[in-house]
Amino acid sequence: MSSDAYDYEALGLIAGLEIHQQLDTETKLFCESPTDLREPEESDRTITRFLHPTKSELGELDDAALEESRVDREFEYLAYDSTCLVEEDDEPPTEVDGEALDVAMQIASLLDMEIVDQLHVMRKLVIDGSNTSGFQRSMLLGQEGEIQTSEGPVSIVDLLLEEESAQRVEEYDGGVRYSLDRLGIPLVEIGTGPDIRSPEQAKEAAKRIGMLLRSTGTVKRGLGTIRQDVNVSIEEGARVEIKGVQALDQIDEIVRLEVGRQSELVDIAEELQARDASVGDTQDVTTVFEDTDSGVIGGALGDGGTVTAVPLYGFDGLVGREIQPDRRLGTELSDHAKRNGAGGIFHTDELPAYGVTDEEVAALRDAVDAGDDDAVAIVAADPETADLAIEAAAERAETAIEGVPEETRDATDEGTTRYLRPLPGAARMYPETDVPPVEPDPSEIDEPELLTEKVDRYQEVFDLDSGLAEQVAYGRRMPLFEEAVDRGIDPTFAASVLESTVTELRRDDVAVENIADAHFLAVFDLVADDELAKEGVNDVLTVLAEQPDLTAEAAIEEAGLGGVDDEEVREIIAGVVERNADQVAEEGMGAFSGLMGECMAELRGKADGDTVSDVLREEIGKRS
Numbered sequence: 001m002s003s004d005a006y007d008y009e010a011l012g013l014i015a016g017l018e019i020h021q022q023l024d025t026e027t028k029l030f031c032e033s034p035t036d037l038r039e040p041e042e043s044d045r046t047i048t049r050f051l052h053p054t055k056s057e058l059g060e061l062d063d064a065a066l067e068e069s070r071v072d073r074e075f076e077y078l079a080y081d082s083t084c085l086v087e088e089d090d091e092p093p094t095e096v097d098g099e100a101l102d103v104a105m106q107i108a109s110l111l112d113m114e115i116v117d118q119l120h121v122m123r124k125l126v127i128d129g130s131n132t133s134g135f136q137r138s139m140l141l142g143q144e145g146e147i148q149t150s151e152g153p154v155s156i157v158d159l160l161l162e163e164e165s166a167q168r169v170e171e172y173d174g175g176v177r178y179s180l181d182r183l184g185i186p187l188v189e190i191g192t193g194p195d196i197r198s199p200e201q202a203k204e205a206a207k208r209i210g211m212l213l214r215s216t217g218t219v220k221r222g223l224g225t226i227r228q229d230v231n232v233s234i235e236e237g238a239r240v241e242i243k244g245v246q247a248l249d250q251i252d253e254i255v256r257l258e259v260g261r262q263s264e265l266v267d268i269a270e271e272l273q274a275r276d277a278s279v280g281d282t283q284d285v286t287t288v289f290e291d292t293d294s295g296v297i298g299g300a301l302g303d304g305g306t307v308t309a310v311p312l313y314g315f316d317g318l319v320g321r322e323i324q325p326d327r328r329l330g331t332e333l334s335d336h337a338k339r340n341g342a343g344g345i346f347h348t349d350e351l352p353a354y355g356v357t358d359e360e361v362a363a364l365r366d367a368v369d370a371g372d373d374d375a376v377a378i379v380a381a382d383p384e385t386a387d388l389a390i391e392a393a394a395e396r397a398e399t400a401i402e403g404v405p406e407e408t409r410d411a412t413d414e415g416t417t418r419y420l421r422p423l424p425g426a427a428r429m430y431p432e433t434d435v436p437p438v439e440p441d442p443s444e445i446d447e448p449e450l451l452t453e454k455v456d457r458y459q460e461v462f463d464l465d466s467g468l469a470e471q472v473a474y475g476r477r478m479p480l481f482e483e484a485v486d487r488g489i490d491p492t493f494a495a496s497v498l499e500s501t502v503t504e505l506r507r508d509d510v511a512v513e514n515i516a517d518a519h520f521l522a523v524f525d526l527v528a529d530d531e532l533a534k535e536g537v538n539d540v541l542t543v544l545a546e547q548p549d550l551t552a553e554a555a556i557e558e559a560g561l562g563g564v565d566d567e568e569v570r571e572i573i574a575g576v577v578e579r580n581a582d583q584v585a586e587e588g589m590g591a592f593s594g595l596m597g598e599c600m601a602e603l604r605g606k607a608d609g610d611t612v613s614d615v616l617r618e619e620i621g622k623r624s
Contacts, residue, residue, distance in 0.1 A: 006259055008198050012235025015196035015255055017206055020189050020227045021213050022164055022220040025100050028184035029163045030093030030137060030435065031086035035220075038181040040169055043078035047088055047180075049132055050074055074175040075129035077166065087180050089132040092434040096121070096139070096161075100186035101438065103218045104141050104161040105445050107188055110212040111156045113145030115442045119161070121432035129176050130165035131183065137432055138162035138189070141440070147192075147208050151201040155193035162187050167224075185220075188213075194231070199252035199259075202230065206251050214474065215450045221476045230254055230411075237262035237404040241423060245411045253415040257324050261417070262404045264323040269403040277314030279397045280368065282390045285309040285378065288363045294355030296343070300380035307380045308390040311368040312347075312397050315375035320349030324416040329400060330377070333393040335419035337379055342389035347377040454478070462491035471499040480517050489524045497524070497537060505541060514548045515541055522552035533607050535600060536561040569607045570615050573599050577619040584623045592620060 028035055077088075085091035096119070108115050123135040130136075138160050145156030164185040166178035190209060196202045206228055213219050213226070220226075228245040232255055240258060245251055286306045289297050297307060312319065319330045334344040346354065348370075351361050370376050377397070379389040396419075399405045409417035449457075451473045458469035462485065472481050477498045484494040498520065502512050523540055526532040532540065539559040544550060550558065576599050577584060583591045599612050 018229035023186040108142035111145035113142035119438040199255035203252040275314035280311035336392040337389035340388040341385040
């Protein structure tokens with residue numbers, strides 16, 4: 001069924017958002033380390049940890065943390081010359097950063113939230129290695145807010161101020177490598193109520209929150225600095241938390257595809273129940289594949305591995321049923337097997353294939369007493385991994401009979417999702433004893449101009465067209481634009497350079513991120529002082545991107561745009577007219593357009609277009 005054909009109201013769609021946004025502060029939330037990201041090769045030492053779950057105040061273990069702990073891994077952390085003992089978890093945290101607290105209160109105010117009287121820092125158990133301590137520090141700052149969408153209001157339940165996790169660099173045999181440069185950057189987590197009733201409303205709500213966040217001018221920009229988690233359920237399904245959605249434009253598609261996945265799983269469960277389906281006992285079926293030509297299975301057996309299997313009675317044809325694009329019920333089983341170290345599973349809905357023959361499939365069915373209406377899933381790996389992985393796949397098959405499991409899933413680039421871990425519970429939260437409570441002062445909040453208001457002001461005051469005004473207001477260089485205008489630079493020129501010209505250079509693979517704000521301002525000043533033609537700006541910025549240590553004046557010389565006076569400009573233009581004397585004699589001023597292009601090419605940005613135009617008209621007039 002096409003995702004566009006779903007009746008979301010009839011299905012009982014309920015969705016909510018969790019927006020995670022890094023704050024652009026000078027220092028981290030609980031220490032004095034800078035919030036700048038580093039390259040892994042800049043690391044000067046490493047730290048290794050093995051993390052284990054701990055019980056809550058009530059003596060309970062969180063299910064998500066418990067499952068994570070079953071995967072035996074070491075965690076290596078890249079440290080830098082700026083890394084401190086707090087980040088290494090070798091020293092208690094300092095007090096909450098005041099700048100981060102001010103920005104978070106400003107965001108809470110923009111969301112019409114009530115700020116709490118006192119902030120209490122909590123520890124949130126996290127043992128996936130993303131924090132050296134095994135927990136994340138978090139504090140509730142605001143409650144009971146609201147935003148408006150075209151489909152109605154969406155409540156904002158809470159706003160948390162917390163520390164960002166370490167950045168995953170890579171996985172290696174037996175472990176995961178993280179970088180400590182990101183760990184501890186202040187982060188706000190904004191949670192909406194379950195008020196969203198359509199994919200389009202989910203996207204609109206996320207965009208509205210994103211606009212409010214960027215309006216502060218104190219949030220980080222770029223890939224990975226903002227992440228959206230989406231909670232989705234339908235009436236006959238279950239609440240599923242989808243983690244790590246980085247693109248706002250992907251949210252509506254993710255909601256659509258999750259609705260589709262849950263609908264398909266509900267249908268599969270109904271069919272399984274009608275068939276009186278069940279999951280059998282796992283068993284060793286290595287002997288079936290002793291002489292296999294399958295590269296995957298043969299490779300595992302050659303390394304001393306085994307093949308384990310589970311009969312899925314009544315599952316025939318359903319394990320291979322598609323529940324999302326390029327994802328099937330068998331993919332769900334495989335996700336669980338992979339969480340326990342296996343490469344995945346094979347199942348009889350897709351066999352014979354991958355070197356597995358008809359005869360081996362028949363022998364497999366016989367070995368586990370599976371009939372024509374049944375399916376069989378197998379795992380080939382080392383004995384311990386094979387046992388754990390097939391048990392995990394069997395448990396997921398059991399839940400398929402019941403319906404849609406509650407779980408946390410990971411968003412893919414295609415808008416589909418894969419299993420990540422069980423939903424976390426309250427057992428992973430407990431008080432932080434090293435940081436005293438904080439009493440915020442909402443009276444000091446200074447609400448910023450909203451980006452939507454900036455767009456209107458740029459059109460009214462600076463006479464920018466609506467498209468350019470929106471580009472500048474929502475762009476990363478908005479503060480630079482306002483500084484340039486304050487210096488007397490023409491607003492349309494400044495906006496065009498910072499948006500259109502920079503985009504053009506980026507498409508030409510120019511490293512525009514190397515161009516400093518001071519470089520842009522210097523170039524603007526040189527144009528305003530008639531020391532650089534507007535037509536030469538592209539060339540000068542290209543030089544500055546390639547050689548950021550140069551001054552703007554030196555870049556003009558490097559680009560070959562310096563040292564041209566008015567007389568030389570006139571000589572060059574006169575030469576162009578002379579070369580085209582016959583055309584000028586025949587067409588008169590009609591030759592202007594073609595000769596203008598030739599003059600500009602000859603001058604290569606050494607003269608302003610208006611000046612060239614005036615001189616060219618004079619020279620043509622002399623000869624016509």
